[in-house]
Amino acid sequence: MSAGGTIVVVGAGQAGFQAAASLREAGFDGSLTIVGDEPVAPYQRPPLSKAYLAGKATAGTLALRPASFYADHRIALRLGTRAAALDRAGRQVALASGERLAYDHLILATGARNRPLPVPGADLAGVLQLRTLADADSIQARLAGVETVVVVGAGFIGLEFAAVAAARAIAVTVVEAAGSVMSRAVSQATSAFFRQAHEAAGIRFVLGASAERIAGADGRVTAVETTDGRSLPADLVLVGIGVVPNADLAAEAGLAVADGILVDHTLLTSDPAVSAIGDCAVFPSPFAGRAPTRIESVQNAVDQARCVAARLTGRAAPYAALPWFWSDQGRLKLQIAGLARPHDRAVTRGDPATGAFSVFCYRHGHLVGVESVNRPADHMIARRLIAERLPLAPEQAADPAFDLRALVRAAAAA
Known part of the structure; x- marks a missing residue:
């Protein structure tokens, strides 16, 4: 579209904010509005489960x-109000407040919501989830008087919170239906290392079992009962069992959806006047063999926002940014480059016993992902290796004497 016109961004998270900021950076001079259902301006979400709960960040520093x-x-910001419906024929967004916003192009950055825990007692006081600043404030207010915590779900959020709680001398038990921690995100070697490290910090794990019922007294949680017959005392329960993409608005408007809002290689939906980005978007990733992929990460949100802003200001290009992720769990920093799941071979560089190592994951002989623990240099090199598809044999990756930097430098000079 031209430098003028009207763009509405639905969603005031990282993706929505970046889309608006990048549009202005790219020279878009028309009307620009962000709609967000939270009453606060766009802020960083990743620190909520880490630095914010640990008291090392404030709401002001998150902005x-x-x-x-x-x-x-x-x-323009329309905060504290929900986008209730899309009128695609009339190119308008109807807000829950009754206001209607016209658009020439619409960007859906609706994100995702926490998956609810479908068991009796999940509505008791003290059973909490963590997604928003308000959620974090609610948890923070309750932690002071808590002695025992049960975390349901051993994904990134659950383990990040568990590490914060354990550092406050709170007894923590993590319940996970799978047989290992972060099972859908990392290799067996990385998973085993994190479990052992958290256990050394006093965190207890109940693996291969699910929460079956939340017990309570006087309307407050007292225990989590599991499918293997345990009753785990709890003053507070943190539920972290994944998210559901916010695709309802798109689906009700007749856009194509399937575990998110379907978009093409330039992040356009089935309506050429509507784009979708971030946690809600399902796109053909070149790092997943062009298979439909939905990625929940700050990197993906930011890079997809920039891609759409470039297209809308005359510089269209396929979205091809390398996915990367991170998770801070106590003193451990996990950084992941690429999409390593599934993989058929993994080799380790460095010694896990030292607390610093990387796992290089291969699929059909090709490097597809690298998980680095407290080795940021490996992570940065891995991003180059995977993005540029540089050949690296598993034996070379596992050899500490093999110079990864030299390999990247040689490729750049070629």
């Missing part, structure tokens, strides 16, 4: 930009 940024860049 993606100061309030003046939006005024200076003529970005």
Whole structure:
């Protein structure tokens, strides 16, 4: 579209904010509005389960930009109100407040919501989830008087929270239906290392079992009962069993959806006047053999926002950014480059006993992902190796004497 016109962004998370900011950076001079259902301006979510709960960050430090940024860049904010419906024929967004916003192009950055725990007692006081700043504030207010915590789900959020709680001398038990921690995200070697490290910090794991019922007294949680017959005392329960993409708005408007909002290689939906980005978007990833892929990460949100902003200002290109992720769990920093699941071979570089190592994951002989623990240099090199598809044999990756930097330098000079 031209430098003018009207763009509405539905979603005030990382993707929605970045789309608006990148549009202005790219020279878009038309009307630009962000709609968000939370009452606060866009902020960083990753620190909520880590630095924010640990008291090392404040709401002010989480803000993606100061309030003046939006005024200076003529970005209108409609906060604390929900986008209730899309009128695609009339190119309007109907807000729950009754307001209707016209658009020439619509960007859906609706994100995802926490998957609810479908068991009796899940609505008791003290059974909490962590997704928003309000969620984090609610947890923070309750942690002071808590002695025992049960975390349901051993994914990134669950383990990050467990590490924060254990550091406060709270007794923590993590319940996970799978037989290992972070089973859908990392290799067996990385999973085993993190379990052992958390156990050394005093965290207890109940694996291969699910929460079957939440017990309570006087309306408050007292225990989590599991499918293997245990009753785990709990003053607080944190549920972290994954998310559901917010695709309802798109589906009700007749857009194509399947575990998210379906988009093409340029992040356009089935309507050429509507794009979708971030946690809600399902796209053909070149790092997954062009298979439909939905990625929940800050990197993906930011890079997809930039891709759409470039297209809308005349510089269309396929979305081909390398996925990468991170998770801070106590003193351990996990960084992941690429999409390593599934893989058929994994080799380790470095010694896990030292607390710093990387796992190089291969599929059909090709490097597809690298998991680095407390080795940021490996992570940065891995991003180059995978993005540029540089050949690296498993034996070379596992050999500490093999110079990965030299391999990247040689490729750049060729």
